[in-house]
Amino acid sequence: EVQLxxxxxxxxxxxxxxxxxxxxxxxxxxxxxxxxxxxxxxxGLEWVSSISSSTNYIYYADxxxxxxxxxxxxxxxxxxxxxxxxxxxxTAVYYCAxxxxxTRHFDYWGQGTLVxxxx
Amino acid sequence: xxxxxxxxSVSGSPGQSITISCTGTSSDVGGYNYVSWYQQYPDKAxxxxxxxxxxxxxxxxxxxxGSKSGNTASLTIxxxxxxxxxxxxxxxxxxxxxxxxxxGTKVTV
Numbered sequence: 001e002v003q004l005x006x007x008x009x010x011x012x013x014x015x016x017x018x019x020x021x022x023x024x025x026x027x028x029x030x031x032x033x034x035x036x037x038x039x040x041x042x043x044g045l046e047w048v049s050s051i052s053s054s055t056n057y058i059y060y061a062d063x064x065x066x067x068x069x070x071x072x073x074x075x076x077x078x079x080x081x082x083x084x085x086x087x088x089x090x091t092a093v094y095y096c097a098x099x100x101x102x103t104r105h106f107d108y109w110g111q112g113t114l115v116x117x118x119x
Numbered sequence: 120x121x122x123x124x125x126x127x128s129v130s131g132s133p134g135q136s137i138t139i140s141c142t143g144t145s146s147d148v149g150g151y152n153y154v155s156w157y158q159q160y161p162d163k164a165x166x167x168x169x170x171x172x173x174x175x176x177x178x179x180x181x182x183x184x185g186s187k188s189g190n191t192a193s194l195t196i197x198x199x200x201x202x203x204x205x206x207x208x209x210x211x212x213x214x215x216x217x218x219x220x221x222x223g224t225k226v227t228v
Contacts, residue, residue: 036221044122044223045157045165045208059217095164104212105155105170112164 002026002108004096009113016086016117020111022079022096030054032075032097034104036081038092038115046092047082050099064090086117123148123209123221130227131199140142140211141192147219149190153212156185156194160205168207169194173202204228 022034036048049070050059053063058070069082079096093112100107124142131137139155141148148154154172157165169177169185172192182197192211194201209221 045210045220046122047210047218047220050217057216059215061217076150100170103171103174103220104151104153104155105167105210106165107167107170109164109166 002098004098004101004108004110005108006094006113009094009115011116011118012086013119014087014117017082017084018086018115019036020081020083020096020113020115024077024079024096024098027098027108029077033101034079035056035097035099036070036079036096037095037106037109038090039095039112040089040092043092043118048094051079052101083115084117088117090117091117121219123211123219125207125209125221125224126225127222128225131196133169133199133228134195135199136195137199137226138221139194139196139207139209139226141194141211141221143190143192143219145190145210146215147211147213148187148192148209150214151212154185154187154192156183157208157210159208165208167220198227199228201228 003025021093033052035050051070067085071080092113095112097106098108156169159165172187173185208225
């Protein structure tokens with residue numbers, strides 16, 4: 001069974017940093033592009049960042065470029081999102097999702113972890 | 120990376136059919152057959168309903184169907200049921216290599 005479990009969310013002050021993790025199981029992690037998607041309270045989904053299976057390709061939404069860094073450890077079957085210079089507008093539930101790159105859709109999602117940026 | 124445009128809400132009675140539109144540009148919806156649809160219940164993760172415009176993953180009811188014409192994709196729910204009351208999001212690949220989601224539609228039964 002495919003499972004994606006996020007962790008690392010919490011309350012952080014504006015300008016602070018946080019590192020999110022996503023532990024994967026039930027599939028060959030190093031064969032898939034992985035993505036972070038976020039959802040602000042009461043708002044829609046936003047594609048944040050993607051990283052290819054071998055880390056050759058990394059993409060960021062303009063809203064987080066230069067502040068967030070996506071990485072992965074294939075040996076540990078884990079995905080990470082380092083978030084720096086956090087702003088109030090980064091407050092959201094952050095989902096880890098598996099991307100089927102050949103057809104560009106998300107077939108599995110984690111349960112999400114809440115990040116709250118507030119003083 | 121502007122969000123794709125969806126109606127904020129759509130409603131229907133049990134047994135009816137409803138259609139949710141998803142409008143983008145030639146750089147996303149109109150340029151690729153990589154449109155997908157997701158269903159989301161409150162405080163739950165999204166669930167894949169449709170991929171590559173018309174394909175349904177195994178386990179998804181055939182009451183859900185997708186289509187596309189030009190820059191607009193559509194999700195149709197036939198035989199509307201109470202359990203279909205949820206939020207629905209479209210998504211598309213874009214020329215920037217990062218995808219984009221729709222603004223979301225709340226379906227009320």
